[in-house]
Amino acid sequence: MAKKGIENLWREVRELSLGTETDRLDSPPSPLHFLRDYVSQSKPCVISNAIPHWPALNLWSDPAYLAGTLSNDLVSLHLTPNGSADAVTPISSDDGGDLCFASAHVEKLPFPEALRAVRSSSSKGEEKKVGYLQQQNDCFRTEYSTVAKDCDGDIPWATEALGCSPEAVNLxxxxGLSVTSFHKDHYxxxxxxxxxxKHFLLLPPTDVHRLYVQRYPAANYNYNRDTEEFKLEIEQPVRHVPWCSVDPYPSPEREASERLKYPLFFNGPKPFHCTVKAGEVLYLPSMWFHHVSQTPGDGGYTIAVNYWYDMQFDVKYAYFNFLQSLSYESSSLNPVLSWREDEDTESGDSDV
Incomplete structure (x- = not known):
């Protein structure tokens, strides 16, 4: 496919379907409205007044409530030196620029201890140790089942529209130190x-080439409690993970070089940006790329619950696989490589 055709696709999906801003609804839609206007069109939206009846909205801002209610529960704490887990990271500070896909150090701790580690992250100006409770894999219904009564088990109008119950519910x-790099999920x-x-940058599946997905060796942080140091270790045997290379918020020192390195992202249509506040729900369609950052609330942290529903592997999925299989170059110096997802999985599904 010609370069012009792919670039026209980015523009046309916005003009014909998505617009320039994420839709905001004042109240939950009917199942028919949700299915017709958002799911079938693969179009995100933010719904206000979506969960006003949840006890969690009033209770979970108090760390004492959570620590007391979950006092006997072991949970999975994710630790990194910089708040970026499941992200493309230099293998070392003096390695000449080699990169890897880095996952967090994970350890099981009593919830009160894990929560203290998360909250203390915000007081470390040098970001020496950042804790995040982000286990996924249906963790809300396993590790956090003691507080499950504080939320609904599903989103009723979404369950009816999608014709199934959530496959996983995560807490x-x-x-604010934890940031999730661009990625997509098949949910x-x-x-x-x-x-x-929560602050989201969103790009539709049609924009896949703008994210410079490449294959990186998988690595894991290993944290030593005695020395309080992290060591990044490449998995053995070596396994490669396809991941998005672009950092949408590079440091001032890196901004000029990043713009030259990734022109399709920085010079193309702007990502959709939306902020989801307490009491609101974001519908994020399957295979949309998303980057996530957060602003803490009254308890000194941000809390969210997400519901993953199975996606339909229909013609939309076929179209996306075809599009991402196309090799495309923005310039002779900046190739966007095609890849085959069946050669490896996108492990380490990140935020949302």
């Missing part, structure tokens, strides 16, 4: 914020 607790995602705010 997320972090501070229809209903993402409910309980405390604080």
């Amino acid at each position: 997320w607790i972090g501070t 229809e995602n209903l993402y409910a914020v309980v405390s604080g705010e």
Whole structure:
């Protein structure tokens, strides 16, 4: 496909379907409205007044309530030196620029101890250790089942529209230091914020070439409690993970070089941006790329619960696989490589 054709596609999906801003609804839609106007069109939206009856909205901003209610529960704490787990990271500070796909150090701790580690992250100006509760894999119904009564087990109008119950429900607790890199998930995602705010950058599946997906060796942080140091270790045997290379918010020192390195992202249509506040729900369609940051609420953290519903592997999925299989170059110096997802999986599904 010609370069012009792919670039026209980015523009046309916005003009014909998506517009320039994420839709905001004042109240939950009917199942028919949701299915017709958002799911079938693969179009995100933010729904206000979506969960006013949840006890969690009033209770979870108090760390004492959560620590007391979950006092006997072991949970999975994710630790990184910089708040970026499941992200493309330099293998070392003096390695000449080699990169890897880095996952967090994970350890099981009593919830009160894990929550203290998360909250203390925000007080470390040098970001020496950042904790995030982000286990996924249906963690809300396993590790956090003691507080499950504080939320609904599903999003009723979404369940009716999608014709199934959530395959997984996950809980997320972090501070403003935790940032999730661009990625996509093969789920229809209903993402409910309980405390604080979540900030999303969104790109539709048609924009896949703008994210410079490449294959990186998988690595894991290993944290030593005695020395309080992290060591990044490449998995053995070596396994490669396809992941998005672009950081949409590079440091001032890196901004000029990043713009030259990734012109399709920085010079193309702007990503959709939306802030989801406590009490609101984001519908994030399957295979949409998303980057997530957060602002803590009254408890000193941000809390969200998300519901993953199975996506339909229909013609939309076939179209996307065809599009991402096309090699495309923005210039002779900046190739966008095609890849085959069946050669490896996108492990380490990140935020949402």
